[in-house]
Amino acid sequence: MKFPENFVWGAAAASYQIEGAAHEDGKGLSVWDMFTRQEGAVQNRDTGDIACNHYYRYKEDVQLMKEIGLQAYRLSISWPRVLPEGAGRVNEKGLDFYDRLIDELLENKIEPYITLFHWDYPYELYKKGGWLNPDSPEWFAEYTEVIVSKLSDRVKNWITINEPQVFVNLGHKDGVHAPGLKLGLDDLLQISHNVLLAHGKAAKVIRETSKQDVRIGMAPCDSPVFPAKNSIENIQAAREGTFSVEQKGLWAINWWMDPVFLGKYPEDGLKIYEKYLPEIKDEDFKIISEPIDFFGVNIYQGSCIKLDEKGQAVPARKKTGYPRNAYYWPITPEALYWGPSFYYERYGKPVIITENGMSNVDWVSLDGKVHDPQRIDFTNRYLKELQKAGADGVDIQGYFHWSLMDNFEWAQGYLERFGMIYVDFETGERIIKDSAYWYKKVIETNGEAL
Numbered sequence: 001m002k003f004p005e006n007f008v009w010g011a012a013a014a015s016y017q018i019e020g021a022a023h024e025d026g027k028g029l030s031v032w033d034m035f036t037r038q039e040g041a042v043q044n045r046d047t048g049d050i051a052c053n054h055y056y057r058y059k060e061d062v063q064l065m066k067e068i069g070l071q072a073y074r075l076s077i078s079w080p081r082v083l084p085e086g087a088g089r090v091n092e093k094g095l096d097f098y099d100r101l102i103d104e105l106l107e108n109k110i111e112p113y114i115t116l117f118h119w120d121y122p123y124e125l126y127k128k129g130g131w132l133n134p135d136s137p138e139w140f141a142e143y144t145e146v147i148v149s150k151l152s153d154r155v156k157n158w159i160t161i162n163e164p165q166v167f168v169n170l171g172h173k174d175g176v177h178a179p180g181l182k183l184g185l186d187d188l189l190q191i192s193h194n195v196l197l198a199h200g201k202a203a204k205v206i207r208e209t210s211k212q213d214v215r216i217g218m219a220p221c222d223s224p225v226f227p228a229k230n231s232i233e234n235i236q237a238a239r240e241g242t243f244s245v246e247q248k249g250l251w252a253i254n255w256w257m258d259p260v261f262l263g264k265y266p267e268d269g270l271k272i273y274e275k276y277l278p279e280i281k282d283e284d285f286k287i288i289s290e291p292i293d294f295f296g297v298n299i300y301q302g303s304c305i306k307l308d309e310k311g312q313a314v315p316a317r318k319k320t321g322y323p324r325n326a327y328y329w330p331i332t333p334e335a336l337y338w339g340p341s342f343y344y345e346r347y348g349k350p351v352i353i354t355e356n357g358m359s360n361v362d363w364v365s366l367d368g369k370v371h372d373p374q375r376i377d378f379t380n381r382y383l384k385e386l387q388k389a390g391a392d393g394v395d396i397q398g399y400f401h402w403s404l405m406d407n408f409e410w411a412q413g414y415l416e417r418f419g420m421i422y423v424d425f426e427t428g429e430r431i432i433k434d435s436a437y438w439y440k441k442v443i444e445t446n447g448e449a450l
Contacts, residue, residue, distance in 0.1 A: 028084025045414030
């Protein structure tokens with residue numbers, strides 16, 4: 001069975017994870033540039049200073065995308081590469097890099113999907129309070145206008161912010177990601193609100209500044225809850241678990257997306273966080289709920305729920321020796337059926353899987369190739385579930401595999417390999433893995449090869 005006629009097949013990557021050139025051509029510092037300098041912050045003392053050297057090898061990388069048959073590429077812009085101080089002065093050399101990259105993609109018939117923020121926050125703005133500063137939404141809007149003014153004559157697909165739950169929780173609560181802070185709930189909720197305001201202001205800027213019709217989304221992450229049995233009661237328990245701030249805290253997808261699509265925070269979250277909430281102005285939700293066009297979401301795994309003998313929802317026991325990837329995340333293809341089903345039911349917007357993939361134990365075999373059958377099987381299973389969701393009425397519009405190539409995997413450094421293209425981080429050599437050639441057939445047949 002094929003996917004919808006205009007379904008978009010792509011792969012994704014992020015600026016700090018692949019570009020390198022961290023201190024070249026006028027780029028400013030990011031919080032990740034600074035975080036990687038801290039002793040013990042990143043495995044093996046790895047940094048993104050060189051990463052995949054994509055800044056200098058982008059033409060080669062685009063040719064690899066073409067060989068794989070990608071229809072679209074989801075990239076992110078390094079905010080401090082374009083505005084070294086985060087606001088004000090524009091670094092034309094940095095902006096020109098993205099200008100050339102977009103042209104190269106389009107010349108090879110690859111549609112760019114731009115993510116404006118994928119965690120490399122300008123260090124100069126961090127020193128002014130970062131996301132806690134009440135001016136932070138305006139800073140993001142200013143940056144957005146610079147990018148959209150330059151690239152929107154050729155780019156029509158925009159994603160404002162990637163995985164706000166991760167950089168808020170891991171970066172500002174747990175301190176294991178940049179900028180490495182451990183803040184209390186008052187500050188975390190203020191940051192969350194400012195991030196949502198930044199999204200809304202950026203969406204408005206994109207719509208008003210673009211030189212052509214645009215499609216705008218956001219890319220939160222989620223681990224959807226799915227039912228052990230397909231009974232009405234189990235499905236309802238999974239639905240409630242997926243959208244539960246009580247269970248998931250600030251990781252809950254509805255804490256972020258209810259304000260965007262419904263113009264309000266979820267009730268259970270308001271009750272839990274009542275005494276920690278920042279001042280919320282009357283016009284804030286009008287800004288945050290600026291209309292967007294699709295529901296982007298990053299899904300790698302989910303959790304199974306069942307009803308106990310009292311009818312209470314409890315986590316289903318994992319099978320002994322349950323399948324998991326090299327990152328020790330469980331393999332749960334059902335997440336790509338139930339997640340999109342619940343999101344579409346709640347918000348009524350087309351769903352694009354903006355990230356899905358797995359870390360695998362990959363190395364170059366004696367034949368000079370990289371064989372990754374686990375990744376092929378993983379992706380096959382997950383795509384079949386997404387296909388099933390589409391057949392059951394969910395408006396699915398795209399899938400972006402994470403990642404295009406092995407890269408700097410944040411606090412894990414270069415230990416985790418998520419790519420469809422193998423990268424030798426010592427030499428920079430690229431080798432297309434078996435999974436990429438398999439994915440090419442999937443794309444050519446619009447999913448019929450699954």
